Amino acid sequence: MMPINDQLQSPCSLRQRKKPCSCRCINHYDQFAMVSAVLLLVGCILFSAPAKATAFCNLGSIKRATPQSNYVGRGSQSTTALKVSELHVPGYAQTKLPFIHPDDNRRRGYNNSNNGDSTSTTIFHERTYQPNVDYTSLVPHQNGHLIHRTTTPIFTPRECQSIINEAEAKANEMGWTTTRHGNYPTTDLPIVELPTTLEFLKVALVERIYPLLRQQFGEFLPDGGRNLRVADGFIVKYDALGGQTELKPHRDGSVLSFNIALNPMSEFEGGGTWFQSLDGPVKIDQGEIVSHSSSLLHGGNGITWGRRYIIVCFVILEGYDSWSMRFYNQVRNL
Ligand SMILES: O=C(O)CCC(=O)C(=O)O
Numbered sequence: 001m002m003p004i005n006d007q008l009q010s011p012c013s014l015r016q017r018k019k020p021c022s023c024r025c026i027n028h029y030d031q032f033a034m035v036s037a038v039l040l041l042v043g044c045i046l047f048s049a050p051a052k053a054t055a056f057c058n059l060g061s062i063k064r065a066t067p068q069s070n071y072v073g074r075g076s077q078s079t080t081a082l083k084v085s086e087l088h089v090p091g092y093a094q095t096k097l098p099f100i101h102p103d104d105n106r107r108r109g110y111n112n113s114n115n116g117d118s119t120s121t122t123i124f125h126e127r128t129y130q131p132n133v134d135y136t137s138l139v140p141h142q143n144g145h146l147i148h149r150t151t152t153p154i155f156t157p158r159e160c161q162s163i164i165n166e167a168e169a170k171a172n173e174m175g176w177t178t179t180r181h182g183n184y185p186t187t188d189l190p191i192v193e194l195p196t197t198l199e200f201l202k203v204a205l206v207e208r209i210y211p212l213l214r215q216q217f218g219e220f221l222p223d224g225g226r227n228l229r230v231a232d233g234f235i236v237k238y239d240a241l242g243g244q245t246e247l248k249p250h251r252d253g254s255v256l257s258f259n260i261a262l263n264p265m266s267e268f269e270g271g272g273t274w275f276q277s278l279d280g281p282v283k284i285d286q287g288e289i290v291s292h293s294s295s296l297l298h299g300g301n302g303i304t305w306g307r308r309y310i311i312v313c314f315v316i317l318e319g320y321d322s323w324s325m326r327f328y329n330q331v332r333n334l
């Protein structure tokens with residue numbers, strides 16, 4: 001069992017600024033959130049009438065799901081609640097990472113043939129998945145589940161190996177990064193540094209992964225999760241011979257998180273994604289996916305031998321910031 005070090009109150013909230021931030025957000029997102037917080041606060045003081053404050057804070061267009069009793073949102077007209085509850089996910093939403101959601105792809109005529117013809121539209125073939133056949137579900141909540149794992153690979157061995165190869169080649173040039181994620185850093189490379197993997201993932205997200213997440217978490221997601229978007233994606237390397245071997249329990253600063261095993265489980269001992277709610281790790285083999293609510297306390301179970309490579313993605317729901325924060329807080333202790 002992994003040691004538990006649960007210090008969080010809410011993801012990257014301003015309340016935590018007195019202490020070091022302890023969720024796995026990216027440092028520059030923190031800075032963005034901090035600057036936004038100051039601007040919001042000044043704005044909300046200047047426009048102290050509640051209606052104006054809401055408009056200034058640009059929350060008026062956010063679609064709202066059924067209010068939950070434990071949520072202190074804009075309805076309270078408290079600037080404290082506003083700054084604490086609303087900032088983190090919008091911070092992710094405004095990043096310029098080139099992970100696009102399905103509708104964007106169609107609107108832009110996204111072309112994955114790389115021939116420079118921006119007018120041709122790629123036809124995406126969205127996969128369908130069946131619960132209990134393609135994946136199993138763990139940790140029930142309301143009518144759905146908060147953790148899922150696929151039963152068969154979603155990426156082929158060849159696809160996985162080419163991602164590892166591109167990451168290792170890039171790491172030979174620039175090294176693995178170790179400081180991107182606050183107090184819970186991984187040894188990783190952001191996918192935006194890996195052009196071939198990025199192009200592959202853009203299509204895989206639309207055709208394979210978003211449909212899977214919508215099927216798995218559809219019970220919870222407003223509008224059936226139409227607006228899923230990856231806000232951060234990276235390749236993590238655990239290495240028992242002198243590298244990082246585990247990732248301590250933490251919460252991610254997004255709505256959903258998933259990781260995909262890139263190498264076979266025969267290449268390491270230990271490993272898997274540990275969850276407090278399961279009191280143990282979920283272990284998957286090459287090409288399979290573990291997906292979960294980001295706010296569940298989880299970590300990378302230590303490896304004692306070999307190497308473990310995974311892709312990790314943090315997924316947000318664009319335009320549903322209030323809903324996202326409510327969901328985050330509602331399930332974080334399950
Ligand atoms: O290693 C794992 O399975 C979990 C990784 C993780 O939680 C993360 O990178 O945020």
Ligand SMILES: [Fe+2]
Pocket residue numbers: 024250251252257298299
């Ligand atoms: Fe995580």
